[in-house]
Amino acid sequence: MQGDLARLVGADHVESDVALADASGLAGRVPVLVHPAAAAEVAAVVAWCYERDVAMVPVGGRSGYSGGIVPVDGEGARDTVAIALDRLDRVRSFAPLSWRMEAEAGVITATIARRARENGLLFPPDPGAAEQSQLGGNLATNAGGPHAFKYGVTGRWVTGVEVVLAPGELVSFGGAVRKDVAGYDLRSLLIGSEGTLGILTAAWLRFVPAPAAALPVAAAFPTVREGCEAIDAVLGSGVVPAAVEYLDARCIVAAPPPFLPGAAGAGLLVVCEAESEEDRDALLEALGVGAVAPPAGEVWRWREGVSIAVRAALGEKLSEDIAVPVDRLAEAIEGTVAIGARHGLEGCSWGHAGDGNLHSSFLLEPGDAEMRERADAAARDLFAMARELGGTASGEHGIGLLKAGQLSAQWAPAAVAAQRAVKAALDPKGLFNPGKKEP
Amino acid sequence: MQGDLARLVGADHVESDVALADASGLAGRVPVLVHPAAAAEVAAVVAWCYERDVAMVPVGGRSGYSGGIVPVDGEGARDTVAIALDRLDRVRSFAPLSWRMEAEAGVITATIARRARENGLLFPPDPGAAEQSQLGGNLATNAGGPHAFKYGVTGRWVTGVEVVLAPGELVSFGGAVRKDVAGYDLRSLLIGSEGTLGILTAAWLRFVPAPAAALPVAAAFPTVREGCEAIDAVLGSGVVPAAVEYLDARCIVAAPPPFLPGAAGAGLLVVCEAESEEDRDALLEALGVGAVAPPAGEVWRWREGVSIAVRAALGEKLSEDIAVPVDRLAEAIEGTVAIGARHGLEGCSWGHAGDGNLHSSFLLEPGDAEMRERADAAARDLFAMARELGGTASGEHGIGLLKAGQLSAQWAPAAVAAQRAVKAALDPKGLFNPGKKEP
Numbered sequence: 051m052q053g054d055l056a057r058l059v060g061a062d063h064v065e066s067d068v069a070l071a072d073a074s075g076l077a078g079r080v081p082v083l084v085h086p087a088a089a090a091e092v093a094a095v096v097a098w099c100y101e102r103d104v105a106m107v108p109v110g111g112r113s114g115y116s117g118g119i120v121p122v123d124g125e126g127a128r129d130t131v132a133i134a135l136d137r138l139d140r141v142r143s144f145a146p147l148s149w150r151m152e153a154e155a156g157v158i159t160a161t162i163a164r165r166a167r168e169n170g171l172l173f174p175p176d177p178g179a180a181e182q183s184q185l186g187g188n189l190a191t192n193a194g195g196p197h198a199f200k201y202g203v204t205g206r207w208v209t210g211v212e213v214v215l216a217p218g219e220l221v222s223f224g225g226a227v228r229k230d231v232a233g234y235d236l237r238s239l240l241i242g243s244e245g246t247l248g249i250l251t252a253a254w255l256r257f258v259p260a261p262a263a264a265l266p267v268a269a270a271f272p273t274v275r276e277g278c279e280a281i282d283a284v285l286g287s288g289v290v291p292a293a294v295e296y297l298d299a300r301c302i303v304a305a306p307p308p309f310l311p312g313a314a315g316a317g318l319l320v321v322c323e324a325e326s327e328e329d330r331d332a333l334l335e336a337l338g339v340g341a342v343a344p345p346a347g348e349v350w351r352w353r354e355g356v357s358i359a360v361r362a363a364l365g366e367k368l369s370e371d372i373a374v375p376v377d378r379l380a381e382a383i384e385g386t387v388a389i390g391a392r393h394g395l396e397g398c399s400w401g402h403a404g405d406g407n408l409h410s411s412f413l414l415e416p417g418d419a420e421m422r423e424r425a426d427a428a429a430r431d432l433f434a435m436a437r438e439l440g441g442t443a444s445g446e447h448g449i450g451l452l453k454a455g456q457l458s459a460q461w462a463p464a465a466v467a468a469q470r471a472v473k474a475a476l477d478p479k480g481l482f483n484p485g486k487k488e489p
Numbered sequence: 490m491q492g493d494l495a496r497l498v499g500a501d502h503v504e505s506d507v508a509l510a511d512a513s514g515l516a517g518r519v520p521v522l523v524h525p526a527a528a529a530e531v532a533a534v535v536a537w538c539y540e541r542d543v544a545m546v547p548v549g550g551r552s553g554y555s556g557g558i559v560p561v562d563g564e565g566a567r568d569t570v571a572i573a574l575d576r577l578d579r580v581r582s583f584a585p586l587s588w589r590m591e592a593e594a595g596v597i598t599a600t601i602a603r604r605a606r607e608n609g610l611l612f613p614p615d616p617g618a619a620e621q622s623q624l625g626g627n628l629a630t631n632a633g634g635p636h637a638f639k640y641g642v643t644g645r646w647v648t649g650v651e652v653v654l655a656p657g658e659l660v661s662f663g664g665a666v667r668k669d670v671a672g673y674d675l676r677s678l679l680i681g682s683e684g685t686l687g688i689l690t691a692a693w694l695r696f697v698p699a700p701a702a703a704l705p706v707a708a709a710f711p712t713v714r715e716g717c718e719a720i721d722a723v724l725g726s727g728v729v730p731a732a733v734e735y736l737d738a739r740c741i742v743a744a745p746p747p748f749l750p751g752a753a754g755a756g757l758l759v760v761c762e763a764e765s766e767e768d769r770d771a772l773l774e775a776l777g778v779g780a781v782a783p784p785a786g787e788v789w790r791w792r793e794g795v796s797i798a799v800r801a802a803l804g805e806k807l808s809e810d811i812a813v814p815v816d817r818l819a820e821a822i823e824g825t826v827a828i829g830a831r832h833g834l835e836g837c838s839w840g841h842a843g844d845g846n847l848h849s850s851f852l853l854e855p856g857d858a859e860m861r862e863r864a865d866a867a868a869r870d871l872f873a874m875a876r877e878l879g880g881t882a883s884g885e886h887g888i889g890l891l892k893a894g895q896l897s898a899q900w901a902p903a904a905v906a907a908q909r910a911v912k913a914a915l916d917p918k919g920l921f922n923p924g925k926k927e928p
Contacts, residue, residue, distance in 0.1 A: 147725055148816045170727060192670050203668065206645065219903035226814035228844045229642065229884040231631050231681045233896050233928070234908050238677030242670045259727045286586055288609060288698045375665035377587045405667045445668040457672050464658035468915060469673050475914035476907060489672070 051082055051104075051129065058094045059086045063137070070109065070132060073179070074452050076117035080107065083132040089154070089212060089220055089251035095133055096249060097218025105130040105481045108245040110187030111158070113179035115371065116450025117486075118190065118244050124484030135186045138251055146171060149257045150209075150226055155186030155250050162255065171257035174201030177446070178357070189250050192242030194446030196293040196353070197323075199404035203446065205241040210254035213240055215247070216477050226254050239472070244448050245483040247476045261325040264292065266349040267333045268309060269341035270316035274298065277318025278380040281403050283336040284322055285376070289329040291322040294404030297356065298383055300413075301400040305359035307352055309344030318383070320403065321349060356400055357409070364396070366414040368425040372436035373407040373445030385435045386410040393428040395421070407445035433459065449487045457489040490521055490543075490568065497533045498525045502576070509548065509571060512618070513891050515556035519546065522571040528593070528651060528659055528690035534572055535688060536657025544569040544920045547684040549626030550597070552618035554810065555889025556925075557629065557683050563923030574625045577690055585610060588696045589648070589665055594625030594689050601694065610696035613640030616885070617793070628689050631681030633885030635732040635792070636762075638843035642885065644680040649693035652679055654686070655916050665693050678911070683887050684922040686915045700764040703731065705788040706772045707748060708780035709755035713737065716757025717819040720842050722775040723761055724815070728768045730761040733843030736795065737822055739852075740839040744798035746791055748783030757822070759842065760788060795839055796848070803835070805853040807864040811875035812846040812884030824874045825849040832867040834860070846884035872898065888926045896928040 056064045063085040071077035086092045099106050105124035109132050112119060121130045138154035141161075145151070146169035153162055160180040166173040177183060177193035187193070189211065194203045201207075210224030223237040224230055240247055271277035277296060284294060297305065297319045306314045313319050320337060323346070324330035334341045361367045374382045383399055386408065390397020396413040410432050412425040433443040433456050443449070443456040458466050466489040473480075495503045502524040510516035525531045538545050544563035548571050551558060560569045577593035580600075584590070585608035592601055599619040605612040616622060616632035626632070628650065633642045640646075649663030662676040663669055679686055710716035716735060723733060736744065736758040745753045752758050759776060762785070763769035773780045800806045813821045822838055825847065829836020835852040849871050851864040872882040872895050882888070882895040897905050905928040912919075 145816060147721055148814065149724060150814075192674070194668055194670075198668065202645070203670075205674075206641070215903060215907055219901075221901045221904040221907070223900075223904060225879055227812050227880045227884075228815065229633055229637065229812045229841075229846050230881040231633075231642075231885060231887050232881045232883045232892075232899055233888075233904070234686075234911055234926075235631070235644075235674075235677045235681050236904070236907055236911070238674045239911075242674050247673075258729050262727075282586055285588060290697050373666050373668045375587065375589075376667070377584060402668075407668050440664055441666045442669040442671045444671045445666075446670060448670050449672075453671075460671055461662075462658075462660045464654060465660040465662060465672070465675070468654055468660070468675055471914035472673055472675070472678075472911060475910035487673075 054098060055082060055084050055095065055131065058098060059084045059091050068132065070119050070121060072112045072114040072117060072119050074115050074117040074450065076120045076451055078120045080121045080130050080132040083109065083134055085134045085137050087137045089138065092133060092249055092251050093214045093218050093220040095131065096214045099131055100217035100479065100481060103128050103479060103481065105484050107132045107483055108186065108249045109134040110184040111179065111182045113183040114187060114191060114450065115447040116452045118448055118450040120451050122451065122485035124480055127481055127484060133249060135184060141165065142252065151255045152252060153185055153255060154252045155184060157185045159183045159185060159188055166257050167260060170260055172260040173207065173255065173257055175204040175207060185253060186250050189241050189253055190244050191448040194407065196295055196402055199294050199402060200290055200292045205238060207255055208237065208241060208253050209256050211237050211240055211250055212252040213248045213250050224254065228256065244450060244487045246473060246487050247482060263325055264346040265324040265327065265330040265343065266321055266346050267324065267330055267337055267341055267343050268307065268319065268321040269337035270310055270313035271318045273317040274380050274383050277320055280320050280337050281379065284333060287332045287336040289324065289332045291333060291404065292325055293323040295321040295353065296403040297400040298398050300396060300398035301356060301360055304363045305356045309348050310342055360398065360411055364413040365416040367411045368414060368429060369409050369411040370429055370432055371407065371445050371447040372410055372432055372441055372443060373405060374436055374439040374441030376404065376406040378439040379403060379406050382408055382435065382439055386432065389428050389431045389435065393424040395424055395428055397428065405445065406441065451485055454485065454488040493537060494521060494523050494534065494570065497537060498523045498530050507571065509558050509560060511551045511553040511556060511558050513554050513556040513889065515559045515890055517560045519560045519569050519571040522548065522573055524573045524576050526576045528577065531572060531688055531690050532653045532657050532659040534570065535653045538570055539656035539918065539920060542567050542918060542920065544923050546571045546922055547625065547688045548573040549623040550618065550621045552622040553626060553630060553889065554886040555891045557887055557889040559890050561890065561924035563919055566920055566923060572688060574623060580604065581691065590694045591691060592624055592694060593691045594623060596624045598622045598624060598627055605696050606699060609699055611699040612646065612694065612696055614643040614646060624692060625689050628680050628692055629683050630887040633841065633846065635734055635841055638733050638841060639729055639731045644677060646695055647676065647680060647692050648695050650676050650679055650689055651691040652687045652689050663693065667695065683889060683926045685912060685926050686921060702764055703785040704763040704766065704769040704782065705760055705785050706763065706769055706776055706780055706782050707746065707758065707760045708776035709749055709752035710757045712756040713819050713822050716759055719759050719776050720818065723772060726771045726775040728763065728771045730772060730843065731764055732762040734760040734792065735842040736839040737837050739835060739837030740795060740799055743802045744795045748787050749781055799837065799850055803852040804855040806850045807853060807868060808848050808850040809868055809871055810846065810884050810886040811849055811871055811880055811882060812844060813875055813878040813880030815843065815845040817878040818842060818845050821847055821874065821878055825871065828867050828870045828874065832863040834863055834867055844884065845880065890924055893924065893927040
């Protein structure tokens with residue numbers, strides 16, 4: 051196997067017996083990891099694998115939260131080859147005047163954002179780990195982030211994708227054109243499919259002119275209900291905030307905001323971001339007495355540390371990314387704490403309030419297997435609560451390996467059958483990222 | 490057949506031997522047209538048809554431009570039943586504070602926009618014929634419109650769809666939740682699929698607070714090149730206009746803008762819309778000397794009449810809706826005129842400049858069959874030009890019956906095969922809207 055693959059990508063770009071892990075805590079090993087240099091080499095590797103019933107796992111920046119790159123043996127697959135996209139790191143074209151870029155799957159997310167910013171443009175998707183994650187992984191999970199409230203998730207900024215489909219065909223759906231209804235929207239189908247329908251090798255991205263300002267406002271509230279009422283007031287203010295974030299009481303204790311020193315005793319902290327002074331004033335008014343307008347740099351530096359601070363509370367945590375309709379947010383925030391308590395765990399949550407997207411978490415002692423088991427049971431209750439509230443088990447991380455089986459609980463059997471039929475149509479041998487996004 | 494269907498939807502809601510036509514000029518007949526009252530009745534009709542190999546054509550407001558509702562005999566289908574969605578006209582829920590509505594497929598587009606507006610919200614999609622078209626048709630074609638430049642096409646405002654899939658299963662993909670990556674994005678796959686994968690019965694829509702103002706600016710330019718340079722200046726101004734429209738010289742003669750009386754001799758008229766005075770001033774500066782800032786009402790009333798005025802020039806026209814990357818716009822505008830000239834026709838174009846979306850047209854004498862044949866040949870050249878410029882045969886109207894076969898010219902064989910595989914997976918008998926969106 052190594053010899054054949056070395057002929058396709060060069061001997062220097064084939065690794066043997068490689069451990070693969072992401073930020074989910076899941077890990078596994080593959081016999082071979084190849085690093086193709088270009089889309090045509092990816093196609094050659096896929097063709098080689100597809101012909102021989104060898105399973106494939108695409109590997110990006112390894113910053114995912116659902117175990118999407120962790121290999122499992124595919125049913126009927128003889129073996130598994132991991133395909134790293136890191137050498138597909140070229141920005142193929144950048145046309146700032148047309149607000150557009152064509153970038154390969156291995157380009158680092160932060161590089162795209164930086165190139166845009168240097169030209170007065172904004173690439174709005176802002177998932178965490180921007181310095182580590184790659185465009186391909188952002189596409190595979192349709193990654194979100196705080197500013198998805200105003201700007202939507204990654205897929206909204208993609209006008210075309212280049213992909214290797216079974217049995218090794220390099221094709222494109224869409225391109226530099228901004229509007230196209232000629233074919234089925236296979237671009238959107240592939241985005242968020244977690245590498246289970248093909249391997250994305252490049253995308254055409256679109257940008258917008260960067261907003262003049264990022265003007266956060268923040269306020270703390272004594273209870274979850276009052277905090278959520280403030281979020282309603284924000285949504286009713288007539289302003290479209292760029293982001294609407296929240297932290298519950300336990301998270302505020304773990305990650306006290308330097309810009310709102312009195313917040314630590316509160317039930318909910320709400321942070322919004324405006325893009326004009328007029329809008330900021332409207333948001334300040336919506337948040338009410340005690341609202342502050344700290345510098346954006348301070349807010350987002352702090353915000354990026356929240357997940358780490360929550361983990362540090364006891365040393366470990368299990369975090370999910372459920373989403374619910376925004377008018378069910380208070381129930382989901384309180385439900386997270388209640389579910390934790392039922393399992394003898396501290397439950398807490400923070401996240402993207404405007405999108406109803408919660409990073410519901412349970413605090414854990416490192417290495418405590420029994421506690422971890424209770425947390426896994428609590429996570430199942432969390433998914434059930436999200437469903438009951440009209441929501442989803444995953445707002446932005448994807449199903450991966452971690453949440454395999456959740457879709458069947460969430461979707462009707464005929465809807466699940468439709469997903470399976472599409473998978474079988476595009477990957478008849480079931481070789482693309484087996485075990486991931488399983489209904 | 491009529492008897493069975495009458496039992497499913499009521500005898501008063503079954504019509505026999507019905508003519509079906511839309512705005513494309515194509516027409517046909519079906520033996521039966523049923524008007525189910527609810528999604529469950531649609532599912533019952535689909536189940537009845539699917540079991541008996543009867544083809545189905547969904548019918549909305551009949552304002553489409555591609556013949557999407559014009560029946561053709563399906564291969565292997567015994568007969569055809571048209572399914573009108575007009576009685577599914579309920580707004581099931583409207584939560585203005587959560588910026589959201591659940592509406593059935595037969596709700597008139599203008600009703601949705603009006604309900605939103607009355608509550609300080611904006612439903613951004615603005616395809617033509619808003620008083621006639623229905624949500625289901627807007628979804629089936631993923632309809633665009635002038636404001637798609639800033640806001641995107643219909644699908645961007647849909648968080649969930651309810652659909653009847655083969656062999657008669659009523660299911661939902663997505664819902665009121667704003668973020669969801671648990672399953673494949675079958676919602677986006679269904680949107681724009683022109684009724685060929687199932688029949689949409691309802692959708693969850695999202696809104697945004699209505700902008701404070703609609704402030705158009707306009708200027709005329711002596712040549713296409715200078716007009717397109719002004720569009721570049723607009724895109725480089727740092728402002729995101731809500732719409733960027735254009736008309737070429739022939740269209741200006743046919744539909745002279747009352748707010749820019751000197752424009753009739755120009756090569757290109759450019760109209761943009763700002764949402765704040767500051768942005769309007771930046772757009773005025775970008776358009777340069779001679780730019781005016783007319784009232785929005787006057788501009789959009791005039792703009793809505795452009796298509797009719799162009800038709801009236803000779804009495805008939807053939808209009809397409811190609812789209813190209815925005816930096817190829819000038820070539821496409823000039824190419825339309827040149828292609829017309831090659832076929833002895835007056836070619837002209839207007840449309841959504843910011844999206845590179847052209848309503849390229851050829852002026853016709855009513856009833857002149859030979860002239861119509863030349864126009865059909867010219868349209869084929871137009872599609873070829875769009876492909877050569879990196880664009881598409883359809884930016885917003887869909888393939889329908891009119892442009893059947895264009896996708897195979899535009900997509901690689903393996904990409905076309907993927908579309909066919911998805912179609913076969915979800916509609917194995919090929920009974921949903923046969924002959925439409927054919928690659």
